Amino acid sequence: KAELVIFTRQLSTMVGAGLALLESLEVLADQAESPGLRAGIESLVSDVRGGVDLSVAMEKCPKIFDPLYISMVRAGEVSGQMDIILQRLADYQESSESLRREIKSAMTYPVISMVLVLAITAFLMLGVVPGFRAVFDSLDTELPWITKFTLETAEFMKAQWLLCFGGLAGIVIGSLMFLKTEAGGWFWDRFILKAPVFGSLVRKVALARFSRTFATLIRSGVPIMGTLDIVAETAGNRVVAQAVLNSRESVRAGNLLSEPLAQAPVFPPMVVRMIAIGERTGSLETLLEKIAEFYDAQVKAAVKSLTSMIEPILITVMGVIVGGVVMSVFLPILDVVGKLGGGGGG
Numbered sequence: 001k002a003e004l005v006i007f008t009r010q011l012s013t014m015v016g017a018g019l020a021l022l023e024s025l026e027v028l029a030d031q032a033e034s035p036g037l038r039a040g041i042e043s044l045v046s047d048v049r050g051g052v053d054l055s056v057a058m059e060k061c062p063k064i065f066d067p068l069y070i071s072m073v074r075a076g077e078v079s080g081q082m083d084i085i086l087q088r089l090a091d092y093q094e095s096s097e098s099l100r101r102e103i104k105s106a107m108t109y110p111v112i113s114m115v116l117v118l119a120i121t122a123f124l125m126l127g128v129v130p131g132f133r134a135v136f137d138s139l140d141t142e143l144p145w146i147t148k149f150t151l152e153t154a155e156f157m158k159a160q161w162l163l164c165f166g167g168l169a170g171i172v173i174g175s176l177m178f179l180k181t182e183a184g185g186w187f188w189d190r191f192i193l194k195a196p197v198f199g200s201l202v203r204k205v206a207l208a209r210f211s212r213t214f215a216t217l218i219r220s221g222v223p224i225m226g227t228l229d230i231v232a233e234t235a236g237n238r239v240v241a242q243a244v245l246n247s248r249e250s251v252r253a254g255n256l257l258s259e260p261l262a263q264a265p266v267f268p269p270m271v272v273r274m275i276a277i278g279e280r281t282g283s284l285e286t287l288l289e290k291i292a293e294f295y296d297a298q299v300k301a302a303v304k305s306l307t308s309m310i311e312p313i314l315i316t317v318m319g320v321i322v323g324g325v326v327m328s329v330f331l332p333i334l335d336v337v338g339k340l341g342g343g344g345g346g
Contacts, residue, residue, distance in 0.1 A: 003034050004064065005097065007041070008090040016083030022048050040064040053077055068092075068213060068230050075221040085220050092216045095292075099208060099299060106201075106303040113314045117321060124325045126161065129154035132329050143332050150328040189238040193266065197309070201302045206240045207271060208295035215288035224251060240266055 007028055014024035025045045032038035040061040047057035055074035058065040065073075069089065076085030129150060136143060136151070143151075157164050178184040192202050213234055217227040228248040235241040243264035250260040258276035261267045271291055278284035 002097065003032070003037055005090055005093045007032070007037065008086055008093060012083050012086030012090060015086065021054065021082070037064060066234065068217065068234055071217065071222050071226060071230055072220050075217075079221050088216055088220055092212060095212055095296070096209070099205065099296060102300060102303050103201075103205060106306055109307060110310045110314060113310075113318075117314070117318045120318075121321050121325070122157075124322065125150075125154040125157050129325065129329060130158050136332055141332060141336055144328070144335075146324070146328040147332055150325060186238050193237065193239055197306065201299065201306060202237070203266065204295050204298045204302060206235065206237050206266065207268075208292050208299055209234070209236060210240060210244070211271075211288045211292035211295065215285045215292060218285040218288070224257075237266075239264075243267065 010028055011024055014027070015021060019027075022045065025041055025048060029038055029041040029045055032041055040063075043061060044054065044057045047060070048054055053074075055070050055077055058070045058073060072085050072089050073082070076082035079085070133151060133155070136147070179188050193199050193206075195202070210231060213231050214227060217230060218224070222230070225248065228244055228251065232241040232244040232248070235244060243261060243266055246264070247257050247260040251257055256276065256279050258272050258279060261275060262269075262272045274287045274291055275284065278287035
């Protein structure tokens with residue numbers, strides 16, 4: 001992604017400076033570091049040298065150039081403003097990449113923390129707790145229920161570790177396979193928008209992406225119907241994509257875009273009203289950019305808030321799990337020590 005942004009920015013600069021498109025592509029192919037990107041640019045060079053339009057040549061490299069990229073390049077070819085379009089495309093890519101990094105950084109900490117919690121718990125249950133069975137048998141005292149439960153669970157996990165880890169792996173793999181299906185994808189996309197804590201963040205990210213993509217395509221001269229198709233395809237969430245596709249049918253029938261969007265719960269009234277104002281005043285792309293900037297700021301604030309909220313929650317979870325295991329092991333020992341102390345005092 002980062003190298004593609006650099007490629008787009010450099011191609012924009014070269015074309016804007018008056019360098020021929022073919023010559024610009026040849027220079028960029030020579031300096032590309034990624035083998036995949038270099039092969040893609042070399043394919044573009046070969047096709048453009050043969051008289052093929054750049055946008056058509058890019059369609060042969062779908063793993064590198066997505067529909068949004070290709071549509072904007074096509075708009076640049078038609079308008080004769082290739083350097084300006086590429087500049088906007090690079091700005092869009094940088095904004096999207098910055099947003100993606102924000103989300104990734106927010107998710108990394110809780111994932112690593114949960115893995116550590118599970119690893120520590122597995123170590124205690126498999127390596128430490130079973131060793132106390134002989135100690136408890138020699139105490140000649142009634143064990144608390146939490147100690148019995150922890151011991152039995154630890155012994156079962158140790159005896160059936162293959163079943164436990166195999167079952168866990170099966171659940172994870174099965175869930176991932178289900179989520180790759182159409183029904184699973186819809187289930188996840190609906191669930192994540194309504195999920196506590198994360199739902200609000202996901203919704204803001206979706207709205208920021210929708211607004212920025214829409215504004216960039218409209219400003220670059222891509223036709224409204226093609227824009228709606230691309231916005232739906234790059235929405236990243238089926239619920240949002242379906243709302244955009246529904247609005248496309250309404251626009252085709254001659255209605256305003258804001259009318260069907262108002263019926264979709266994922267779009268807040270503020271966004272719908274700003275789009276409606278933009279349609280009436282002819283400044284839709286400007287207001288969409290304002291919406292994107294607003295939600296970008298909202299996402300950054302939400303990420304900071306989420307990080308500060310998750311940390312104490314994870315510490316509490318770790319304390320309850322690890323503390324519970326340790327307490328269950330030492331309760332009988334403390335009970336015996338207390339009885340011996342009481343007997344000695346008498």
